[in-house]
Amino acid sequence: MGEYMDQQVPTTIDERYEVGSVIGSGAMATVYEAVDTRLGRKVALKVLRAEHAQDAIFRARFQREAEAVAALNHHSIVGVYDTGAFEATAGSSTVSVPFMVMELVQGTTLRELLAQGAVTQSDAINYGVQILEALEYSHGAGIIHRDIKPANVMVLPQTPEDVSLGDPGQVKVMDFGIARAAEEAGETLTKANTVMGTARYISPEQARGETVDARSDVYSAACVIYEMLAGRSPFDAPTNVELAGKHLSEIPQPPSVFADNLPPALDHVVLKGLSKNTSDRYQSAAQFSADLKNAASGISAGGVDDDPTEATTVFAATGLGAVAAGATATGRNRETEEAGLGSFFDSAQAEYTDEELYGYGYGQDPETARKKRRRSAWGKALTTLLILLLAAFGIGSVLYYNAKLNEVEKHMIPAVQGMTQAEAETTLRNLNYTLKFEEEHSDEIEKGRVIKTSPVTGLEAEEGTEITVTVSSGPSMLTVPSNLEGQSEQYVREALAEAGFVAGRTTTVNSATVPNGMVVGVNPASDEMAPAESTVDIILSNGKVVVPGLVGLTRDQAIATLTGPDTLLSTNIENVTTASQPAGTVISQSAAAGTLIEQGSTVTIRVAVAPAPTVAPSAVTSTPSASTQPTTPATPTPSSQSEKPQEEADQPSAESSDAGDQ
Known part of the structure; x- marks a missing residue:
């Protein structure tokens, strides 16, 4: 087990994940590199720390949040593939330790890049926009991160496409849901193990212990963007309590005080994101993102050029x-x-x-x-x-x-219904509108095309007005794909995602026909209707069948049972001469009834055969020749040529033998 012995993590979890070395450790959980043996890919395995796993309430909330986050599917959010729990020893007791199986991301945390001073102004804007897009998506799904900080943002290496476009690497936001699980389970600001490295980015309402919403993530994201632009945090203090106090009462200096050539519009946008009062702050990550992009282009938050x-x-x-x-x-x-x-x-x-x-x-x-x-x-x-x-x-x-x-120029809002999202965005941005995108199911409008706008088409609106564009996410009810039986798990997961579903957990069942590890079916079943983006669980074959009970059946009944469609097992027959069981019935079987054996295996059955009748010896006469001719005992009839020889051969009785010697 190497480095992870202290966590009591087994070498293999859920009979599927082979655990490797530790690649990260925090106050809440430890992350291991692992291999998904079923799909043959590397994954990241996040295991709840032992002190938290002993708390039943925390375990339940961690599991609930993990399952909710598993439904998120966004290019700027680290994907969660699977969740579960394993038994581990903690002191003298055994506890159920929750785990999450996540996308293994190869990159550098934003915290490390900031420490190296490797974030330029343009990179800061790009990273900030990507973080806000991830938050916009998660907020739309009803999930608040609660712990946005540079350590929870992974920056991937630049792809050739990034280099050609002059863009930095893609951003991946991590650790959705864990902060909420900790918060609901009673973790507070005073606990150092949950606040270390977080108080620097905590929102005022979170510091006061109030109920938080999406605007709390907006504040934390503003702290991160401020740090990327200014090269330092908006607040600094020797203790977490003092830091929290500054978030509650102190107004930060504009980031341009610490950075050269920073447009005043950026100061305005970032400081608005850091407003103490939630009503003065950006009300959504989308608004923040739009103003951030505009400010980077020299456009003020109101949509007017800095002239x-x-x-x-x-x-x-x-x-x-x-x-x-x-x-x-x-x-x-x-x-x-x-x-x-x-x-x-x-x-x-x-x-x-x-x-x-x-x-x-x-x-x-x-x-x-x-x-x-x-x-x-x-x-x-x-x-x-x-x-x-x-x-x-x-x-x-x-x-x-x-x-x-x-005077701000006005335009008539054009008709963009039926356009793709990219076409509509280009059309409306050319009129200098600020855009907000929402998704809605539609049985009439093709997925990815515009359903409507608000304000509606035909109305006049000033430049800078926020236009909400509703894009179709496809029908509300979809048909589960067919022809999945016998396919690999990876193929089925891709087919479900392409059809608009979320692949869920896997279970295994016995199967006489589907090879081990291949898909037997899904739940809901193929060709059934199910809500779009709902979870479809996958049922895999374990390659085994249950041995039926054969003792007491006739020979033909036993063969029919073994070779039936639910078992498809081969049969080997051995005849046993015995008078203690009815002739032609099975008296024993090589594999016990109810046990699991590999599909296609051979089961040997022993069938009772009646002993041959004993022939009485000829009477002894006074003729000398008769006394020298012994009577030959009757020979038993041999078994069918397709069956094995008898295991117990009939032996001449002692009486017959003696009679033959007389």
Whole structure:
């Protein structure tokens, strides 16, 4: 057993998985390299640690979460092939230890890449988008990860296609469901073995012990993306408790403070993902992913390009507004001053005498002076009104053109129903819409093609509006593939996946016709209707049949039973001369009834044969010749030539022998 002796893991689990060396170990489980002997492939075997396996509640929840995660099928999520449990010794007791069989991923963890400083800005965006796509898929399936961190993200080596496209390697997110099992089983933040390396990425609501949802994973993903961009975590502290406290109360600095040439739009997107209040945060991984991609292209979260002239425009508009406002204020001041002289109209006369007006130079004629005063008041009033109108016009023009400059262009949402997802995405992104994809079963629309959009086709929507595109995932009920009997397990698993099902656990049954390890059938059975993406279990042949009970049957009945369609065994017959059993009946069989033997084996049956009748010796006469001629005993009739010779030959009786000697 080598390195894994301390875990009490057997060399072979479930009569199928040959356990190899340890390839990873954490607070919750230990991971071994293993070989699936049935399918002939390498796998990763995750075994729950002994201290957790002793907790019955934790075991049950681990098993439940493992089975739920096994249904996830996404290119950025490590696949789970099988689940189960094995018996192991823990101290003086025996416990059932759960395990998961997973895809064996050859790559490097994101934690190791960060430690090496090997993540560029473009790689960070690419990895972040892939992580968020994996979370979007799992959240759609109702599964929250709860422990997103660099150690749970595996980066695969670049493929030739990645190199040609200039993309980094593919990302695989690991350990879905285990954090929830720990959380529900009573593991808390204060337990060091479950928080080590996790408090750095924990969401505020998770730190408070509240019920979490998809937005908690969004926060943790934002922490990871921040670290990839900035080269450091958003928060740092010597203890987990202090770290959790910072997540609860401290606002992180923008990542651009620690990284050169980081667009301001990225700061905005990442900090929004790190919002303390869930309602201020991105409400889905899809929204976060869309804004992250836009920000990397220099588009702000609102969908507007970061245009350096925008600030100038706003400033200019503000300046014009200030001038107009100043003009308005000046007009008002003049109005006030003129009102202090007695208003613009006739009432001004009451404030001054003719003599006083004469002193101002209006002449000696009081009537003339009065007319001049009225004309002067009207002129001032008209001038003030004109200034006010000009100011209002200027302000209106500034506001109008400022609104035009900031107006977001609108488009009519095109009809994309029936298009493939890629075609619809290209069409809508060309109109600068933000997209969110959902899947829905449809018996009319082909799988992978668009069913509808929200808002619907024909409505006008501004650029940057989020359009939800519903794509068909195929019919809700599918037919289980036929012609699976006698095929290999790998073939059947691929056939089920192609048909839209999830291959489940395997069981074995006796079979007289299907070779060992090949498929006898599936459940639900072939040609039956079952819900799309539901689990179909596989039934394999163990290559054995049950030996029927033959003793007491006639020879022909025994042969018919052994060669029947449920057994198909060969027969070997031995005749046994005996008077203790009825002639022609089976008195014993070489393999005991109820035992399992390999299909096609030979069973020997012993059939009772009656002893030959004894012939009385001839009477002794006085003729001398008669006394010298002994009587020959009757010879038993030989068995059929197709059968073996008798095992017990008849022997002449002592009486006959003596009579022959007389």
